[in-house]
Amino acid sequence: MSKQIVIPFGPQHPVLPEPIHLDLVMEDERVVEALPSIGYVHRGLEKLVEKRDFRDFVYIAERICGICSFIHGMTYCHAVEGVMDLPVPPRANYLRTVWSELSRLHSHLLWLGLMADAMGFESLFMQSWRLREHVLDDMEETTGNRVIQGSCKVGGVRRDISDAKLREIADGLEELRPQLEDLRDVFVRDSSVRHRLGGLGTLTEQQAWELGAVGPVLRACGVANDIRQTGYAAYDELDFTPAVETAGDCWARTAVRAEELFTSIDLIQQAAEKIPEGPIEVKVTGNPKGEFYARSEQPRGEVIHYVKANGTKNLVRFRVRTPTFSNIAPLVVSMKGIELADVPVVVLSIDPCIGCAER
Amino acid sequence: MGLITIAKTISRNVFGGPATRRYPAEPAKRYDLTRGRLVFEPENCRLCRICMLRCPTQAIVVERKERTWEIDHFRCITCGNCVDLCPANVLHLEPVYREPEADRPAKEFHRIPEPPPENADAGCETPGV
Numbered sequence: 001m002s003k004q005i006v007i008p009f010g011p012q013h014p015v016l017p018e019p020i021h022l023d024l025v026m027e028d029e030r031v032v033e034a035l036p037s038i039g040y041v042h043r044g045l046e047k048l049v050e051k052r053d054f055r056d057f058v059y060i061a062e063r064i065c066g067i068c069s070f071i072h073g074m075t076y077c078h079a080v081e082g083v084m085d086l087p088v089p090p091r092a093n094y095l096r097t098v099w100s101e102l103s104r105l106h107s108h109l110l111w112l113g114l115m116a117d118a119m120g121f122e123s124l125f126m127q128s129w130r131l132r133e134h135v136l137d138d139m140e141e142t143t144g145n146r147v148i149q150g151s152c153k154v155g156g157v158r159r160d161i162s163d164a165k166l167r168e169i170a171d172g173l174e175e176l177r178p179q180l181e182d183l184r185d186v187f188v189r190d191s192s193v194r195h196r197l198g199g200l201g202t203l204t205e206q207q208a209w210e211l212g213a214v215g216p217v218l219r220a221c222g223v224a225n226d227i228r229q230t231g232y233a234a235y236d237e238l239d240f241t242p243a244v245e246t247a248g249d250c251w252a253r254t255a256v257r258a259e260e261l262f263t264s265i266d267l268i269q270q271a272a273e274k275i276p277e278g279p280i281e282v283k284v285t286g287n288p289k290g291e292f293y294a295r296s297e298q299p300r301g302e303v304i305h306y307v308k309a310n311g312t313k314n315l316v317r318f319r320v321r322t323p324t325f326s327n328i329a330p331l332v333v334s335m336k337g338i339e340l341a342d343v344p345v346v347v348l349s350i351d352p353c354i355g356c357a358e359r
Numbered sequence: 360m361g362l363i364t365i366a367k368t369i370s371r372n373v374f375g376g377p378a379t380r381r382y383p384a385e386p387a388k389r390y391d392l393t394r395g396r397l398v399f400e401p402e403n404c405r406l407c408r409i410c411m412l413r414c415p416t417q418a419i420v421v422e423r424k425e426r427t428w429e430i431d432h433f434r435c436i437t438c439g440n441c442v443d444l445c446p447a448n449v450l451h452l453e454p455v456y457r458e459p460e461a462d463r464p465a466k467e468f469h470r471i472p473e474p475p476p477e478n479a480d481a482g483c484e485t486p487g488v
Contacts, residue, residue: 052415053412053413055413056413056414056415056440057415059415059436059438059440060415063436123368127368130378133378137388140390140392140393141390141392142392143392144390144392144393144394144439144452145393145394148436150394150438150439158439158443159392182364182367182368185364186364
């Protein structure tokens with residue numbers, strides 16, 4: 001056995017958009033063990049719930065993450081609405097679904113670009129981000145902001161989208177579809193991409209399930225687990241099949257995310273056709289009392305928001321389990337045996353969002 | 360398949376023009392709903408303090424006795440909560456962003472004018488916060 005050395009990876013590294021630190025125990029060029037440590041961007045947002053009105057905390061819950069912000073805000077609203085037993089109007093549920101899927105589109109396009117950048121495919125990175133701009137424009141036009149949308153509130157949504165505008169968004173995405181298909185084909189079929197990502201950071205179905213992997217990391221191992229199938233918001237009235245791959249490696253994770261772009265477009269188009277008329281919010285009276293556990297599907301996987309309230313305007317407890325946190329254990333296992341030069345690509349393949357994971 | 364895809368992408372990039380705007384020669388893209396900056400009109404403010412009490416970042420400070428309204432723009436996240444809640448509609452969001460500032464804190468200070476005598480005691484309550 002050759003001598004083992006420890007190489008620190010992160011918290012500042014060109015491939016990492018956010019800080020995570022890994023101590024890589026190496027034998028020559030091979031990773032024997034990876035020891036993660038987090039805590040560089042902890043902001044104490046969960047504690048802040050004790051100081052803010054539960055209706056205003058949605059703006060803070062949205063800022064848990066700078067990419068999948070809308071779904072954090074929506075899941076928090078689900079949790080509070082669950083405590084208060086508030087009936088959310090169907091139109092608001094459809095609008096939440098549309099914004100969730102737009103968020104997923106922009107998050108996946110962002111990640112595909114970052115992945116292309118991590119494997120040294122600069123022009124593919126630019127192409128992904130160019131297409132992402134169309135989605136961001138749709139979000140800004142309908143909510144007022146590109147990423148932190150601020151359009152969800154307890155009891156419904158703050159803004160309506162006219163039916164004509166919804167059809168325009170659906171048609172715009174249909175026009176985008178051929179370009180996204182070209183992009184997907186490069187990620188899925190291009191021989192240099194397959195060579196770079198195939199067989200890298202492999203997890204078996206059993207490992208992924210036992211280690212608690214969520215989202216595309218789990219679906220890339222052959223488990224068709226998607227929280228959208230539980231039917232929150234308007235998903236129970238829309239038809240979709242989760243994208244699944246079986247290889248369990250970095251390529252499979254990329255393929256799952258590339259395929260999910262089209263699932264999102266289909267869902268938005270279905271929602272634009274089926275959206276009912278009606279109010280977009282219900283009046284919130286009184287304060288919540290009780291506890292609730294809300295789950296939803298982020299671009300990175302399942303997110304859980306737990307809230308506990310005691311009948312005052314401030315919640316007692318707020319707890320978030322984010323998908324990145326769940327995916328760190330599978331990441332560490334999938335890194336065993338890979339080469340040092342592959343570490344950045346494997347770390348990026350779980351779509352790490354450390355801002356979420358540490359809150 | 361690879362060559363066709365590359366040829367399509369190259370031709371789109373060569374003949375399709377730039378994907379970005381030539382800002383500042385061309386104006387930046389903005390929409391009616393864009394949350395750019397918060398604008399306050401002190402004339403009709405009732406000093407009800409809802410904006411201060413419901414601001415998620417505690418960026419606004421209202422003093423009833425001194426009749427002042429103050430915002431720290433470095434704390435404000437332009438969520439628009441105060442705009443939705445203001446009963447006198449003296450707050451609104453403009454789609455243009457604030458100019459960059461170097462001085463900290465970037466505070467904006469307003470003195471609320473005294474109301475005419477007949478309205479002196481109207482609207483100074485803080486409704487259902």
